[in-house]
Amino acid sequence: MALGERIRGRSVAQVLEERAADDPDRVFLIFGDRRFTYGQVDRQATSLAAALHELGIERGDRIALDLPNWPEFAVSLFAAAKLGAVIVPLNPFYTVPELQYMLRHSEAAVCISAETFGGTDYLQLFEGFLTSLPDLQYLVTVGEEDLWYDDRIYQFEDLVSSGEGRSFPRGAVDPEEDVFAILYTSGTMGKPKGVALTHRNLLWTAAETVAAVGLTQDDVVFGVTTLFHVFGLGPGILGTATAGAALVLQEQFNPTEALRLIDEHRVTVHHGVPTVFTTELRNPERARHDLTSLRTGIVAGAPVSEEWLRRIRSELCPGLQVAYSLTETSSTAAITRLSDPEDKQLFTVGQPLAETEIRVLDPQGAILPVESLGELAVRGPGVMKGYYRQPGLTAQAFGGDGFFLTGDLGMVDEEGFVHIVGRRKELIIRGGFNVYPREVEDRIRAHPAVLDVSVVGLQHDVLGEAVCACVVAMEGAIITGEEIKEWCRGALAEYKLPDLVRFFDGFPLTGSGKVRRVELARMVSADESSRRP
Numbered sequence: 067m068a069l070g071e072r073i074r075g076r077s078v079a080q081v082l083e084e085r086a087a088d089d090p091d092r093v094f095l096i097f098g099d100r101r102f103t104y105g106q107v108d109r110q111a112t113s114l115a116a117a118l119h120e121l122g123i124e125r126g127d128r129i130a131l132d133l134p135n136w137p138e139f140a141v142s143l144f145a146a147a148k149l150g151a152v153i154v155p156l157n158p159f160y161t162v163p164e165l166q167y168m169l170r171h172s173e174a175a176v177c178i179s180a181e182t183f184g185g186t187d188y189l190q191l192f193e194g195f196l197t198s199l200p201d202l203q204y205l206v207t208v209g210e211e212d213l214w215y216d217d218r219i220y221q222f223e224d225l226v227s228s229g230e231g232r233s234f235p236r237g238a239v240d241p242e243e244d245v246f247a248i249l250y251t252s253g254t255m256g257k258p259k260g261v262a263l264t265h266r267n268l269l270w271t272a273a274e275t276v277a278a279v280g281l282t283q284d285d286v287v288f289g290v291t292t293l294f295h296v297f298g299l300g301p302g303i304l305g306t307a308t309a310g311a312a313l314v315l316q317e318q319f320n321p322t323e324a325l326r327l328i329d330e331h332r333v334t335v336h337h338g339v340p341t342v343f344t345t346e347l348r349n350p351e352r353a354r355h356d357l358t359s360l361r362t363g364i365v366a367g368a369p370v371s372e373e374w375l376r377r378i379r380s381e382l383c384p385g386l387q388v389a390y391s392l393t394e395t396s397s398t399a400a401i402t403r404l405s406d407p408e409d410k411q412l413f414t415v416g417q418p419l420a421e422t423e424i425r426v427l428d429p430q431g432a433i434l435p436v437e438s439l440g441e442l443a444v445r446g447p448g449v450m451k452g453y454y455r456q457p458g459l460t461a462q463a464f465g466g467d468g469f470f471l472t473g474d475l476g477m478v479d480e481e482g483f484v485h486i487v488g489r490r491k492e493l494i495i496r497g498g499f500n501v502y503p504r505e506v507e508d509r510i511r512a513h514p515a516v517l518d519v520s521v522v523g524l525q526h527d528v529l530g531e532a533v534c535a536c537v538v539a540m541e542g543a544i545i546t547g548e549e550i551k552e553w554c555r556g557a558l559a560e561y562k563l564p565d566l567v568r569f570f571d572g573f574p575l576t577g578s579g580k581v582r583r584v585e586l587a588r589m590v591s592a593d594e595s596s597r598r599p
Contacts, residue, residue, distance in 0.1 A: 073273050073308060077239040077265045078246055079147035081307050082108050089310065092283065095137045096331060097315040102137050104310075110226055111144035117229030118149060121204055121220075123176060125150030125237035128248065130174040131294065132156040132165070134183050135315045138208045138222055139293045140303050142178045147246065147265075150237015154248045154260075155294035158183055159559050164258070166195055168250050172260060172454065173201040178222065181209025184318075189219070241265035248454050249296055251393040251500060260454030261296075261393045271396035271448035272305035274419040278401045279335060279362045279387055283310035286331050289338035289363060291319040295498075297366060300397040301337070311335070321345040329355040336363035336383045339498030340370040343378045343386075344528045357382060362404065366391040367498035368530030369486070372412050390415035390484060394463070394470055396448035400424060400484045414483040422446030423469075426478055431465050439487060442476045443469035492583060494523035494531050499561040501533055503583075506554065506562055510535055513553050515543035520573055521564070522587040524594070534590055535564035538572060568593070 073081060082104065085092075090105025102110075123129065129146045131153055133139045139155075146153045154172045156165065158180060169177060179188045192205050196218070208222040246268060248260040281287070290302035290313065306313040314331050316324060324346055328336065336343075343365060346352060362385035365378070370388065379386050388411070389401040402416035410416070418424050425433055426440040434440045449470050452460035465471050473493070476486045494501040503521035510519040518538040523531040539545055547567030554563050568590055574582040 073269045074266075075241060076269065077147060077241050077244075078269065078304065079144060079236075079239070081269065081304065082111065082144050082147075085307055085310055089283075092310060093312045094307065095140060095313055095315060096286075097137050097317075100137065102140075104307075107137075107141055107144065110141045111148060113226045113229035113232070114141060114145035114222075115148040115229065116232035116234045117225040118145060118151075118176065119234035120229070120232070121176070123149060123151060125239075127151045127176070128154050128172050128174040130154040130156055130169055130172065130177040130179075132158055132160075132177055132179040132188070133208060133293070134158050134180060134317050135291070135293050135298075136180075136208065136317065137315065138178070141226075143299070143303065147239075148236060149234070150239050150244070152245050152248060154250075155299060156250070157292070157294050157559065158186075158188075159561070161557065161559060162191065162195065163557075164559065165191075166199070168258060168260075169199055169202055171258070172248050174199075175201060176204045176206060177202060178206040178208065181207045181211055192219075239265060241269070243451075245451060245454075247299060249294075249299070249393050259456060259459060262451045262454045263296075263396050264451055267396040267448050267450060268300050268304055269308070270421075271398055271419065272300040273308045275301040275364070275389065275398040275401060276305035276309050276311075278398075278403050278416075278419075279364060279385070280404070281305065281309040281311055281335060285309065285311040285334045286314060286359075287311055287335045287337065288314040288316075288324070288328055288331070288333040289336045289342055291316065291338060291342060292498075295367075296393045296397045297337070297391055301364065321349040322351050325349060325351055325355045325357070328357055328360065332359040334359055334361050336360050336386070338363070338365060339367035340365055340374065340530050341368070341497040341528055343370075343382060344374060347377060347382055348528075352382075361385055362387065364389050364398075364401065366398070368495040370530070374527070375412055387411065388415050390486060392444075392472060394450045394472075395422075395444050395446070396450070399444050399446070399448065399472075406483075410481070410483050414479070414485050416484065417482050418444075418484070419446065419448065422448065424478060424484055425469055426476065427465065427469075427471070436480050437477060439475060439477050442472045442474045442484070442486075444472060445469045494521070494533055496523070496526075496531050496533055496561055496565075497529045501562050506533065506535065506558065506564065509554050509557050510537065510550060510564075513545070513550065515540050515545040516550075517541075518573065520581045520583065520586055522583050522590065524566070524587060524591055526565075529565070532565040533562070534566040534568060534587075536573065536586055536590065537567060537569050539569060566590070566594075 086104045086108035095102040245262045290298045366389035387402045402411045425443045526532040
């Protein structure tokens, strides 16, 4: 029986509650010197749910989670599940305009946020625009400060304490139909879209993903660097809970600290984007740590070359598998398995998950035969319900027979293995994060010294792809690359900032006047190669 079948009909709350009932003292989360058992997480989530209910939060209400990789993220997630509410995971590094847009668009009634993180005072930040968000009724802050709050701002620990022993009506959930999470991903032209995922979407994909690497309750998992990301939410938290394993959290990824944590906690399963593994491999501290406990894991979120995959498997994580992951498919759509032939593990992204189909389509939407190159389309239990409050975009995202159009170019071979060739859209995947050129271009183009700009992705050993801004300056203008980067800072999230800025007199154009991005990227790459010693 597929592991996904074992959780069929269950909600997110039930998965935790069953684990807590069967083995309450088993460790679920490890963060610094703190340990949280399944029983403790369940009790805290129940208390928080009761407190939120007292504030009027009900089934279907949206609860935004603007938190780093802290245990409170998981507690809040399961509290929302118990209420039948919907979570809206947010990147704590979003700029104010990005954060405001997503809170407003999701109609979040509550936001659970850090008090301070990464040098940002979130209490002050929220106080600056709380009144401009009519749906946002409450702010719950996680921190150690004993601060005075008004009747709309509460401290996380106070709410958990106040909810202890209180009863509340459980939100009746239909796992097949009810949305549990809205995750924002940049869409066409970089505009955010809220991907609505049901309980079944997330749990099925999480269960089948961890089953592919053989996760058991004896495993210790590490490398989930962003809980707000679909992988962190699904295979990370929910996958670990489904298997009854332990999850080691790291507030922010740091390769030196990561190696120490793997050694200290005898981590057996290591997930991550390619950047995580390549920086660990290059870290001079690696030789000082015993990493022999590692047996497998998943690399996803960005392309990884065959050369690097071989190195990672031989020098760090022996059974590392490759997954093809999208937010709209609740993370994993296809994954390699240890039982696959070695060449398939190295050169493909594996076969689809159970009950998941992947087609290859031509530009007109017709199904192409085996070994043909075209756009990949996915149908299965993990495919999203749609884009929240955007029925038009939802309709455009699906082809015939309910297949989601990924925008990725690839092929499926005769054995059913999926090969990713490129992307139909001009997406740049930098360190596992999506960067859409248009969004960066719009910001740079607003600079008074810039005549034109084109943003392209360049292959990068560590990041997967680097963001390069190609700029044509106004006649007579004097501007530097550092000024361009500074112009972007504050208006764009940190991961969207250009890694490189190169100046041109003009761009190569097509007959219709469009920039030849591929040719431009090649020109920059050739120039970068010539600069290296």
